[in-house]
Structure formats: C-alpha cells, structure tokens
Amino acid sequence: MIETEIFRALADPTRHAIFRKLAAGAMNASALRQGMAISQPAMSQHLAVLRRARLVREERQGRFVNYRIDPDGLALVARWLAKYRDYWPARIDALKTVLEDMD
C-alpha cells in the first residue's frame, strides 16, 4: 500500500527534514545537503525513498537533479485523512481555514 510507504518515508526525522526543506523551495540534492550533516549517498538514498512514496519528484537539469514536492503524496495523505472524518475533532481549525480559502 502506497500510504504505508508515505508514512514510512515521513517517519524518519532526516527524511522529514528533507521534505520540509523542499517545501520551502525546490532545489538539487547538493543544495539540500547544505547544513544537514549528511553524506551524499545517504541523501541520495533518502530521496529515493521519498520519490517512491510520491512525496517528491526529480527533474534532471544537466548534471544536477532538481527535487520538488510531489503533490500526489500530499493528496494521498489527504484522502487517507478523509476516510476518518467521523473521528475528527469538531474543530480542525488550521485545515478548515485553509480549505475555505481554497474556494
């Protein structure tokens, strides 16, 4: 199940940090490493896991590979969440506000 892969991908603090960093703006693998105390192969492996989970996308640009957030993964999390609407607390403020804005 793809959702399991998504949750597994986000369960690792390092990968979660990479995801957050990409959310602040697309960048290549080298740029991602800046200030992260992580080896090049480790970064590459983490990005592969995030890719398989559809949380990020790659786009080759010459020698560089640019990474960006993949909306598919987020959409899958949203769908997962929607399945449990019966259990949502009365106010999920942040989310509600955001979705009102979407219209």
Add this chain to the structure above:
Amino acid sequence: MIETEIFRALADPTRHAIFRKLAAGAMNASALRQGMAISQPAMSQHLAVLRRARLVREERQGRFVNYRIDPDGLALVARWLAKYRDYWPARIDALKTVLEDMD
C-alpha cells in the same frame, strides 16, 4: 516530535490494520485480535505504540480495556497537512467535500 511518532506508528502494516479496525468501531484488545493472526503480547505492544502516537485511547472496563480512535492524532495529521497547502493539487476532492459538510 509527535508527528514523527504518528507517522512511525502508521508505517507498520499491522498497526495500520489495527487502526482501521478501530475506526470501524471501538473494541477491546481481544476482539481486535480476532482474525488477525497476531499474538496477545504483539497486539498489546502495537496498541502501546498507537497510544503514544495519540492515535488511539484506552479505557479500562473491568477486566477488559476498550480501545477507540483518538481524534488528537488525526488532528495532528491534519495540521501537518495544512502546513503544505501551497503544494496541494487544485482538487483534493474528498477532503474538500468533507470539510464543507463540517459547517
């Protein structure tokens, strides 16, 4: 970070199955085991992980411990998701519909 614990908890297929089962209705640990090919200690340990992640709540009822979905965990996932609204695809239909109904 609590979100990491939530994702970690849901990353395991067995725990995810337990969560889904509880979403269909609260029940005690023995009932949860029905049709799941899982030992009693394993179930107990999984429930402990789900509890720590705020995905389920326990309520002792005599000899039994009744488990139910904890809305807190879901709310935290919702808040996490809301942080990345910039990357949501134009239509997260399911979620949108659900939240419209909430009003």
Add this chain to the structure above:
DNA sequence: CCAATACATAAGTACATACTTATATGATTC
C-alpha cells in the same frame, strides 16, 4: 576524449524494531 562534477548504486555494519516465550499485574467469579 579526458578530467571534473553531480548523483546513484553496491556492499557491509550497527542499531532499531517487530516478533517470540515467559512472567507479572489487574480484575472478576466462585
């Protein structure tokens, strides 16, 4: 082409984790 750069893959290792069996705790019934 050849060297350099950016990234991916391979293979090995240390630690995390999901399981097991055994035992403890907590609650009910006789």
Add this chain to the structure above:
DNA sequence: GAATCATATAAGTATGTACTTATGTATTGG
C-alpha cells in the same frame, strides 16, 4: 482468597533500515 481471565511487561532473537566506504553512471567543459 484461589482460580481464571484480560492485558501488560520483560527479555531474547531475527529481520529491517539508516548509515558508512567504495564504485558506477551521467553530464559538462577543456
């Protein structure tokens, strides 16, 4: 209060996973 039932915890083990170093592949510039 002894036996029993429901669940939790302890301790050990096998597998998974996040890292390492070494090497491979793709792209560019000289």
